[in-house]
Structures are given as C-alpha cells and as structure tokens.
Amino acid sequence: MQNQKNSPNIKIWLIDDDELVRSTTAQWLSLSDHEVIEFTNPLELLDKFNENENCVIISDIRMAPIDGLTLLAKLIEKDPHVPVILITGHGDIDMAVSSLRDGAFDFLEKPFDPKRLSVTVEKAIKKRQLWLDQHYQNRYLDELEGLEELIIGQCYPIKQVREQVNTFAKMDTNVIVYGDTGCGKELVAQALHQTSHRSGHPFVAINCAAIPAELFESELFGHEAGSFTGANKKRIGKIENASNGTLFLDEIESMPIAMQIKLLRVLQENILERVGSNQPIHVDLRVIAAAKTDLQRLDGFRQDLFFRLNVSQIHLPTLRQRGDDIPLLFKHFCRQFSDEKKVPLKKLSPIDHETLMIYSWPGNIREMRNIALRYVLEPNTTIAKILNGYHTQEPNYQYSPLPLSVKVQDYERSLIDSSLERCKGNIQEALEILQLPRRTLNQKMQKYGLNRSDYLDSQDG
Numbered sequence: 342m343q344n345q346k347n348s349p350n351i352k353i354w355l356i357d358d359d360e361l362v363r364s365t366t367a368q369w370l371s372l373s374d375h376e377v378i379e380f381t382n383p384l385e386l387l388d389k390f391n392e393n394e395n396c397v398i399i400s401d402i403r404m405a406p407i408d409g410l411t412l413l414a415k416l417i418e419k420d421p422h423v424p425v426i427l428i429t430g431h432g433d434i435d436m437a438v439s440s441l442r443d444g445a446f447d448f449l450e451k452p453f454d455p456k457r458l459s460v461t462v463e464k465a466i467k468k469r470q471l472w473l474d475q476h477y478q479n480r481y482l483d484e485l486e487g488l489e490e491l492i493i494g495q496c497y498p499i500k501q502v503r504e505q506v507n508t509f510a511k512m513d514t515n516v517i518v519y520g521d522t523g524c525g526k527e528l529v530a531q532a533l534h535q536t537s538h539r540s541g542h543p544f545v546a547i548n549c550a551a552i553p554a555e556l557f558e559s560e561l562f563g564h565e566a567g568s569f570t571g572a573n574k575k576r577i578g579k580i581e582n583a584s585n586g587t588l589f590l591d592e593i594e595s596m597p598i599a600m601q602i603k604l605l606r607v608l609q610e611n612i613l614e615r616v617g618s619n620q621p622i623h624v625d626l627r628v629i630a631a632a633k634t635d636l637q638r639l640d641g642f643r644q645d646l647f648f649r650l651n652v653s654q655i656h657l658p659t660l661r662q663r664g665d666d667i668p669l670l671f672k673h674f675c676r677q678f679s680d681e682k683k684v685p686l687k688k689l690s691p692i693d694h695e696t697l698m699i700y701s702w703p704g705n706i707r708e709m710r711n712i713a714l715r716y717v718l719e720p721n722t723t724i725a726k727i728l729n730g731y732h733t734q735e736p737n738y739q740y741s742p743l744p745l746s747v748k749v750q751d752y753e754r755s756l757i758d759s760s761l762e763r764c765k766g767n768i769q770e771a772l773e774i775l776q777l778p779r780r781t782l783n784q785k786m787q788k789y790g791l792n793r794s795d796y797l798d799s800q801d802g
Contacts, residue, residue, distance in 0.1 A: 350395065351466045351473075356380040356412075357401040357428065359463075366399070369455045383412045392420045393476055397446070397465040399426045402436065410440055418445045422472045424465035428453065441783045445606055468787065479497045482676065491532040492525075493673055494666040498506055498658040502529065509653045510536040515608070517650050518631045520657030523707030524594050527632035529655060534587040538569055542586030547579050550595035557600050568617020577654060580604075580613055584624040593650075594629040605646045620711055626755065656794065660702040660709060668697050674713035684717060690790025692750050696724040721758065725751035754789040758784070766796035 353375050357363040360381075367377045377397075380386040383404055390396075398416065402409035413425050424446035429436070446465050449458060465545045492503050509516055510533050516699065518526045527586045529545060534544045552560050556738060559569075563578030580588060590596070596604070607613045628650060632635075660667060668689065679686040689697075690771065693716075698733060715727045725747055757775065764770035772782060786792070 514652035523705030524657040530589040530629040544585035546589040550592040564616035660705040678717040
C-alpha cells in the first residue's frame with residue numbers, strides 16, 4: 342500500500358497586482374527560507390488551487406478581475422481550512438475586519454512591518470501544517486491493512502519492527518522482544534504469531550511476574566488430579582495449551598530459577614511432564630519472551646536459557662522516541678473508543694497536539710490509551726487537563742510535569758471557553774468580558790479549537 346505519509350513543506354502563494362509590493366514581499370519571505378510562488382491574476386491562482394494544497398495564501402484586496410474578498414470566498418469554498426492572509430489599504434480596514442468572520446486567517450495593513458508579516462505567516466504555516474498532517478494521518482488510518490494494521494506507525498524504528506516481524510514470522514524461531522513497560526511487547530508477539538504458519542493455533546500469553554512462585558510449575562506445566570493439596574482435577578498447563586501455536590512469556594526476567602531449568606528442558610527436548618505425572622507429553626511450540634532489561638547481563642537469569650531463546654531479537658522504541666507517531670496513535674485510539682462508546686469523534690485542537698508532543702509519556706502506549714479514553718468520554722476537556730487530573734487523583738501515577746507554557750495556554754483556553762459558554766456564543770459580549778480585540782479573540786479561538794456554533798443556545802438555531 343502506498344501512502345503519502347506526511348504532508349509536504351508548506352509553500353506561500355502570493356498574489357498582488359502591484360509588482361513592487363509583490364516582488365519586495367516575495368524577496369523578504371524568501372530570505373526567511375520560504376518557497377514563494379507569485380501570481381498576478383487571482384483567477385490563475387484559483388484555477389491552480391486544489392483542496393489540501395500545501396500552501397498558505399497572501400492576497401491583496403484591491404485586484405481585478407476579482408477582488409481579494411471574492412477570492413477568499415472562492416478559496417474557502419474549495420477548502421475551508423486554507424489560511425488566507427489579506428493585505429489591505431487603510432480605507433479597507435473595516436472590510437478586512439469583517440473578512441475574519443468570513444474565514445480569513447488575518448490581515449495586514451499597508452505599509453506593513455516585514456517582521457509582523459513573518460510572524461503572521463509562521464502562524465499560518467503552523468496551522469496549515471497541522472491540518473495537513475491530520476488529513477494525511479486520517480487517510481493513513483483509513484487505509485491500514487495487513488501487518489501495518491497490527492503495528493501502527495510511520496516512524497523509522499516502527500518500520501524496522503514491522504520488517505523484523507515479517508522476517509522472523511517466516512523463520513519460526515524463538516524471539517526475545519525488549520521494551521519498556523507499556524511499549525506494546527505483547528502486541529508485537531501477537532503480530533509474530535498471526536503472520537506465521539502457526540496463526541491457526543493458540544496464542545497463549547502468561548505474565549511471569551504475576552504468578553506466585555508456588556503456583557508457577559502448575560501454571561506452566563499443568564498437573565494431575567491429586568498431585569498436591571487442592572489439585573482436585575487434572576489441569577492442562579499453558580505450555581501444553583500452546584502446542585502447535587505460540588507461547589508468550591511476558592516479563593520472563595521474573596521467572597524463578599527452578600522454572601527456568603524446566604523450561605529449558607522443554608525447549609531442548611520438546612517434551613514436558615505434568616506435575617504428579619511421569620508421562621512425557623510431546624509439544625511443538627514457538628516461544629516469544631518479553632523483557633525490559635538485557636537478559637544476558639541479568640543476574641539470576643540462566644545463560645543457557647538465554648541462548649536458547651535468543652535466536653532473534655526485536656527492540657521496541659518508547660513512545661517518546663516515536664515522534665510524529667504520537668498524534669497518529671492518539672487519533673487511532675480516539676477512533677477506536679469513539680466507535681466503541683458510540684460518541685462523536687473529537688477533533689484535536691492545536692494546543693492538544695502541542696501537549697501530546699511535549700509530554701514525555703512515561704507510561705508509553707498503555708498510558709496513551711487511558712488518556713485517549715478520557716479525552717473521548719469527557720466533553721470539552723483538554724489533554725493538559727486530563728494529565729493534570731492524573732497527577733492529583735492517582736497518588737501512584739508516574740507523573741511527568743507539563744511545561745509552564747502549556748499550562749498557561751490551557752488556562753487561557755478555559756477562560757475563553759467559560760466566557761463563550763456564559764455568553765451563549767455572543768462574540769460581542771465575550772469581547773467585553775475578556776477585554777480582547779475581535780481579531781485577537783478570533784485567532785485564539787482558532788488556536789484552541791473553539792467554535793462559536795458550539796455555544797449557541799439551541800433556540801437560536
């Protein structure tokens with residue numbers, strides 16, 4: 342499957358029929374390492390523009406054969422999310438302000454400060470990049486198939502993991518999967534099983550750290566009735582259950598030494614004996630072991646068992662090391678929970694996206710699933726609020742503090758949200774409460790993903 346995985350670099354489409362203004366503006370933007378495409382005719386620009394174009398647009402208002410406001414309306418009709426920055430003369434200020442209501446990203450008054458232009462353009466590029474990234478992520482998630490549907494991600498380490506799974510699945514060898522808690526070791530083990538010739542047989546998982554030492558032998562090898570106190574009937578152990586399939590031993594570093602010796606014999610001879618029986622039972626299985634630390638360097642782990650297991654290795658990255666996979670995976674989990682709980686799918690706001698990327702994710706994917714579930718179920722919340730809630734409600738939670746900038750933005754969002762709620766979406770009243778210019782409020786609502794329509798009284802339509 343061929344996907345356009347990431348959105349391309351954002352270009353600037355600049356249109357102004359004043360050659361001096363256009364060329365000077367283009368030169369300034371080019372000096373800031375932006376790729377600028379110049380237009381003199383708005384109809385030519387409109388003809389070349391397509392939905393999800395990798396661009397932001399800077400347009401003069403006074404032009405022929407159509408003016409900048411008409412161009413804005415036609416562009417938004419093609420793509421409601423394209424950022425359009427209008428350049429206006431002094432006499433057009435009221436017109437430019439009203440254009441914000443019609444979907445303009447911002448406007449600049451001639452003669453404009455080049456530094457102000459750069460700041461505005463950078464904000465527009467950031468918004469467009471986020472939108473296009475989300476668009477391509479949605480398309481990627483919609484088109485998932487095969488192994489990529491089991492192990493989701495576009496970063497290089499995850500691509501390597503998929504390649505290893507493809508290779509090792511065919512080899513039918515024992516594998517050790519290394520990774521921190523919550524990185525998805527069992528998911529990789531399941532992928533190895535499902536893509537192998539053993540997929541029609543059982544996948545049996547056991548967490549070695551969760552079994553009391555006195556029950557370990559019976560759990561793995563089974564027992565005969567009457568073999569010890571409480572053994573009222575015969576029990577088939579995990580290893581025997583996994584015969585012809587795959588046995589997954591999670592946290593194998595926690596396995597007692599005595600069990601390591603017995604497991605080694607099974608792997609060497611493909612034979613086990615239930616507790617209380619001398620009858621050998623033939624088994625055919627593949628073992629996938631998972632560990633957080635290097636088993637070869639671990640005191641208390643038998644080297645002969647290590648070498649028997651260590652035919653192949655897969656090392657999983659932490660979530661923090663997966664870069665742009667972070668919002669992609671979060672969106673995947675939100676989709677899952679939205680379908681499962683039958684609630685509308687929420688769109689990530691720019692501040693939510695920023696929080697996802699800044700947070701260190703000490704609990705890895707397991708933690709992300711919990712955050713995504715809360716995000717889906719709690720109306721009008723933010724990821725920062727959920728993370729701060731974990732800190733106060735869960736005393737044993739391994740909390741990683743958010744930067745002050747994120748906390749300040751989250752607080753600012755909550756103030757604007759509560760003001761819009763109080764005013765039932767009346768922007769003029771909200772401006773008076775917040776003491777903000779209309780232009781500033783418009784930009785902040787865009788930044789925080791707040792829509793006036795969400796606050797309107799139902800009677801207002």
